[in-house]
Amino acid sequence: MNTDALYEALSLVFTFKTIMWLVIGVALGVGLGAIPGLTASTGIALVLPLSFMLDITGSLGLLIGLYKGAVFGGSISAISFATPGSPDSAATVFDGYRMTKEGKGRKAILMALYSSVTGDAASDIVVILVAPTIALLALQFGPTERLWLMVLAIALLGALSGRHLAKGLFSAAIGLFLGTIGADPVSSVARNTFGQDWLRDGIHLVPLVIGVFAMSQMLEQGLELLRRTRAVREATMKLGDLFGRNTEGLTFREYLSAWREMGIGIGVGTFVGILPGLGATVAAFLSFGIAKQLFPKKRIGEGSIYGIAAAEAGNNATVGPTLVPLLAFGIPGSATAALIGAALMLQGITPSPRMFQMYPEVIYALFIILILGNFFNLAIGRMFAFFYARLGQLPGEILVPTIMVMSVIGAYAARSDPYDVLMMLGLAFMGFGMRKVGMPEAPLIITFLIAPLLEQNLRRALLITRGEWSDALFGSPVAIGLAGAAALLLVVTMRANIGGRLSRVGRQQDEPTGG
Amino acid sequence: MTDFRRSNRFVGLVLLIGACLLFAYIWLSPWAHREMRDGFTLGFFPLIGAGAMVLCAAVMLFDPLRREVPDGLAGAEWSDAVLALAMLAGIAAYAVAMQAVGFLEATPIFTILYMLWMGFRPVRSAVLLGVLIPIGTFALFTILGVSLPLGPLSSLL
Numbered sequence: 198m199n200t201d202a203l204y205e206a207l208s209l210v211f212t213f214k215t216i217m218w219l220v221i222g223v224a225l226g227v228g229l230g231a232i233p234g235l236t237a238s239t240g241i242a243l244v245l246p247l248s249f250m251l252d253i254t255g256s257l258g259l260l261i262g263l264y265k266g267a268v269f270g271g272s273i274s275a276i277s278f279a280t281p282g283s284p285d286s287a288a289t290v291f292d293g294y295r296m297t298k299e300g301k302g303r304k305a306i307l308m309a310l311y312s313s314v315t316g317d318a319a320s321d322i323v324v325i326l327v328a329p330t331i332a333l334l335a336l337q338f339g340p341t342e343r344l345w346l347m348v349l350a351i352a353l354l355g356a357l358s359g360r361h362l363a364k365g366l367f368s369a370a371i372g373l374f375l376g377t378i379g380a381d382p383v384s385s386v387a388r389n390t391f392g393q394d395w396l397r398d399g400i401h402l403v404p405l406v407i408g409v410f411a412m413s414q415m416l417e418q419g420l421e422l423l424r425r426t427r428a429v430r431e432a433t434m435k436l437g438d439l440f441g442r443n444t445e446g447l448t449f450r451e452y453l454s455a456w457r458e459m460g461i462g463i464g465v466g467t468f469v470g471i472l473p474g475l476g477a478t479v480a481a482f483l484s485f486g487i488a489k490q491l492f493p494k495k496r497i498g499e500g501s502i503y504g505i506a507a508a509e510a511g512n513n514a515t516v517g518p519t520l521v522p523l524l525a526f527g528i529p530g531s532a533t534a535a536l537i538g539a540a541l542m543l544q545g546i547t548p549s550p551r552m553f554q555m556y557p558e559v560i561y562a563l564f565i566i567l568i569l570g571n572f573f574n575l576a577i578g579r580m581f582a583f584f585y586a587r588l589g590q591l592p593g594e595i596l597v598p599t600i601m602v603m604s605v606i607g608a609y610a611a612r613s614d615p616y617d618v619l620m621m622l623g624l625a626f627m628g629f630g631m632r633k634v635g636m637p638e639a640p641l642i643i644t645f646l647i648a649p650l651l652e653q654n655l656r657r658a659l660l661i662t663r664g665e666w667s668d669a670l671f672g673s674p675v676a677i678g679l680a681g682a683a684a685l686l687l688v689v690t691m692r693a694n695i696g697g698r699l700s701r702v703g704r705q706q707d708e709p710t711g712g
Numbered sequence: 713m714t715d716f717r718r719s720n721r722f723v724g725l726v727l728l729i730g731a732c733l734l735f736a737y738i739w740l741s742p743w744a745h746r747e748m749r750d751g752f753t754l755g756f757f758p759l760i761g762a763g764a765m766v767l768c769a770a771v772m773l774f775d776p777l778r779r780e781v782p783d784g785l786a787g788a789e790w791s792d793a794v795l796a797l798a799m800l801a802g803i804a805a806y807a808v809a810m811q812a813v814g815f816l817e818a819t820p821i822f823t824i825l826y827m828l829w830m831g832f833r834p835v836r837s838a839v840l841l842g843v844l845i846p847i848g849t850f851a852l853f854t855i856l857g858v859s860l861p862l863g864p865l866s867s868l869l
Contacts, residue, residue: 246858247856247858250856250857250858360777361720361772361775361777362771362775363724363768363769363771363772363775363777364720364768364772366764366768367727367764367765367768367769367772369764370761370762370764370765370768371761371765373757373760373761373764374734374758374761374762374765375761376761377757377758377761378758381748381754383748383750383752384748384749384750386746386748386754388743388744388754388755388758389738389743389755389758412803416796416799416800419796419799419826419830420792420795420796420799422830422831423795423829423830423831424792425831592832593830594827594830594831594832595827595832595841595845597826597830598822598823598826598827598830599823599845599849601803601822601826602806602819602822602823602845602846602849603849605803605806605807605810606815606849606853606858606860609807609810609811610853610858610859610860613859615807615808615811618804618807619804619807622800622803622804622807625800626796626797626800629796630793632784633782633784633785633788633792634720634723634782634784634785635782635783635784635785648757648761651757652757656750656752659750659751659752660750664751691775
């Protein structure tokens with residue numbers, strides 16, 4: 198262990214500014230998570246321009262805090278009104294809302310909080326142990342192996358991020374195409390600009406991210422408001438009555454009694470989090486389903502704290518591990534990891550296995566922030582969860598125009614370039630169309646980020662092999678293995694429809710509000 | 713819209729036409745065939761991107777999910793796209809106005825109009841919130857050091 202770097206990281210993290218941004222991130226994240234329709238990706242997209250103005254630890258504190266808070270925050274509205282703040286918390290509705298109707302809303306929210314923090318903290322420890330080892334392995338890779346690793350990641354993303362392989366891969370292809378607009382990464386000659394001078398620098402990340410993740414979602418919600426097709430769930434019960442001090446809380450013994458379910462959540466969430474493309478929703482439903490099958494006597498799904506423990510530990514346990522492919526290989530495994538990777542790049546640090554050698558203090562700082570974020574999540578969740586439950590009732594008619602304004606500011610403020618705003622709006626329409634046809638956005642953003650690396654590695658491999666394509670592509674057993682794995686994955690996914698089966702995990706459950 | 717026009721096959725067909733046009737546009741562009749020092753042509757990777765789009769869209773026409781209607785298109789109407797474009801046009805107009813006259817001058821008009829358009833009532837509350845939200849946002853971003861376009865009202869704060 199590099200103790201100097203560790204001390205430097207500690208001195209970077211334990212400053213007023215970094216802690217403040219971490220607290221703001223968690224507080225903002227829990228709030229965004231609690232508001233139905235806003236996800237961690239939307240939140241990170243909106244604060245990404247702000248993160249430029251912070252130093253590296255402040256930026257990481259804000260983004261990681263927001264991510265952790267948002268994944269827990271989704272459970273608040275799932276438990277309070279049977280409307281999950283994000284799909285990640287949909288599995289929590291089954292038990293959480295039933296408990297609320299039985300007058301045990303306070304107990305349900307506390308179980309969600311404690312299991313979220315437990316799952317998150319345990320998986321963070323796994324990340325700290327695993328990521329450096331994998332990075333050491335990745336350092337042995339040459340350009341050929343890195344190229345195939347990226348292809349494998351794209352194949353995984355396409356295969357697992359939605360139920361339709363062709364749409365997932367189409368989204369990845371859009372990202373690859375958009376990533377080639379602007380200067381060629383090797384010779385810096387402008388290309389693919391459609392004759393527009395303002396495209397010579399390429400598509401800037403901020404308008405892309407805000408357009409695809411934030412503004413497109415607001416367009417969709419705005420349309421729902423205009424059409425009034427959305428079933429307005431009026432909270433018929435007063436939240437004060439549900440979560441009052443006199444209502445039943447959670448005892449330490451009850452929390453400990455859910456250790457098996459939390460263990461399932463931690464195991465499943467960590468594994469799912471490391472794999473590119475799956476994400477917290479799948480982890481939550483898988484953990485919930487496994488716990489339900491293994492412990493039928495616990496009546497999971499019928500208003501039990503054990504179902505909440507499994508689902509919430511499962512979704513929060515993906516938060517840290519989703520950063521493993523980013524840190525170990527420089528390949529983001531999820532949209533949120535891509536956004537955190539983008540924030541690092543905007544700070545001048547390219548995520549890659551070399552980061553462990555070149556910027557050990559940043560890696561240590563990130564690990565400390567990951568662990569520290571859990572304490573703030575616990576404290577803020579414990580103190581303000583019931584306030585956030587009220588936030589979930591904020592009318593969309595106020596929220597949508599406000600976030601539209603924030604999106605315009607975000608796109609404009611990054612470079613004060615009006616073209617960025619226009620580009621953001623154009624990309625928002627594309628994102629809106631993608632949502633309508635059921636095309637996942639995550640492969641687009643991830644491939645957009647790795648497109649230049651993909652090109653650089655292929656060209657470097659060809660340079661090394663003096664133009665021999667077969668040697669450049671299949672010059673080592675690892676490269677052949679990775680290429681074979683990517684091809685096999687695509688064939689198996691196509692034949693077995695794995696993405697479809699995984700996305701049906703959630704759909705096959707009973708109607709959550711039905712009883 | 714008929715079921716065919718909502719199906720994955722129709723989506724694939726539209727995407728295929730668009731991707732083919734994009735591929736052809738790049739192929740016919742002179743820059744695409746310009747060779748770099750390492751032997752690569754400038755258009756190699758853009759063509760891979762467009763080519764992958766063509767391939768995936770073609771697969772959508774024939775794969776097992778071709779007859780399925782995506783959830784988002786089940787109740788969709790063409791007017792949804794028109795409304796979304798109208799919303800975007802309004803936001804673009806707001807962005808232009810914000811730059812021309814200042815954030816504090818343009819934003820309240822935008823927020824009030826959009827809140828009312830989305831159905832927020834009563835009007836008095838929309839006006840009050842529509843003024844307070846931009847002031848709060850302006851104060852927040854000013855504290856954070858983000859420079860927003862300034863107009864005559866900015867000096868009052």
